[in-house]
């Protein structure tokens with residue numbers, strides 16, 4: 520088997536967390552980095568609403584100019600039907616950071632990955648890690664395969680799991696995911712005739728007894744519509760099937776109005792959206808970042824921004840560890856994840872507790888109960 524080369528840090532997963540970690544190391548350390556990403560960013564990705572508070576981080580990662588040139592759509596308003604039947608709006612004018620953005624998510628993730636290779640990182644796209652073995656004296660040998668090429672191996676001193684909510688590598692290395700719920704997002708993308716009507720720069724959230732709806736117009740004019748519910752409710756009501764999903768949608772107040780006249784592009788996509796934290800995100804010569812380490816309910820707006828920040832903080836800690844053998848920042852990273860997760864659970868409870876119209880419905884019962892069940 521061909522051995523490509525040796526790097527200090529191999530990162531599995533080229534989402535926002537993995538590429539932010541890689542960019543930070545490329546820009547602010549002498550460590551060598553490889554990112555192994557199983558796609559070439561060709562398929563639709565979910566999660567697109569980010570706050571303008573992300574801009575300073577993009578600046579730090581030296582990709583702010585590329586980001587601003589990429590035509591992501593500003594979002595000027597967030598509206599919600601939550602807790603009562605009235606539409607409550609929060610204009611971004613009153614936000615500390617100003618308007619946020621609705622991302623072309625594929626382009627955003629691709630732009631960060633290209634940033635890594637421009638800064639000297641190695642990027643393996645369409646590449647999967649089949650297996651890894653611990654080398655004598657420390658370090659890893661990863662056995663990789665490219666979609667169209669022969670298998671090859673890569674040696675690295677340190678391994679980072681940035682594979683998203685499934686935490687594939689960390690779980691194989693013995694970490695356990697402490698899961699708080701079974702939330703899933705069932706998403707459709709709808710296209711409209713360009714002359715059909717204006718597409719407000721606004722996100723809309725609407726609660727219903729079975730869960731809640733999220734919708735937003737993306738930069739290319741398609742409408743992203745996601746229904747968030749628990750997996751058992753999805754299965755019982757067959758909400759992963761277009762007919763049942765559409766039937767539930769038709770009972771909404773505002774969300775249905777937005778979707779009228781739209782044509783669904785492709786199939787419904789079902790994605791896990793549960794809250795979880797790993798029992799340990801730092802092990803011997805490995806760590807997990809982003810959703811792989813800890814992931815939040817999309818209601819919290821702690822997705823992409825938190826993943827990137829956690830990747831960047833992890834890079835600083837890793838540099839200290841690999842160059843000065845100082846674990847203090849790695850320990851701080853682990854403690855920080857636990858602290859943030861505890862605070863997040865309290866906030867999550869507060870948000871869901873604002874909706875008290877369906878306290879006998881399982882989705883809301885599970886979220887408004889006083890204690891959180893960790894599984």
Ligand SMILES: Cc1cc2nc3c(=O)[nH]c(=O)nc-3n(C[C@H](O)[C@H](O)[C@H](O)COP(=O)(O)OP(=O)(O)OC[C@H]3O[C@@H](n4cnc5c(N)ncnc54)[C@H](O)[C@@H]3O)c2cc1C
Nearest residue numbers: 532534535536557566567568682683704809810822823826
């Ligand atoms: C329905 C839904 C809606 C959401 N909406 C929002 C939103 O509006 N705003 C927001 O900020 N957040 C949102 N989120 C959350 C947000 O998408 C995530 O928090 C964010 O993408 C986490 O980034 P990450 O890099 O940790 O993981 P991911 O973005 O999941 O990236 C993981 C990467 O690893 C790759 N990968 C996986 N396995 C392997 C492997 N074995 N080998 C190589 N590569 C691998 C994947 O292809 C992917 O590129 C939403 C999530 C869901 C489910």
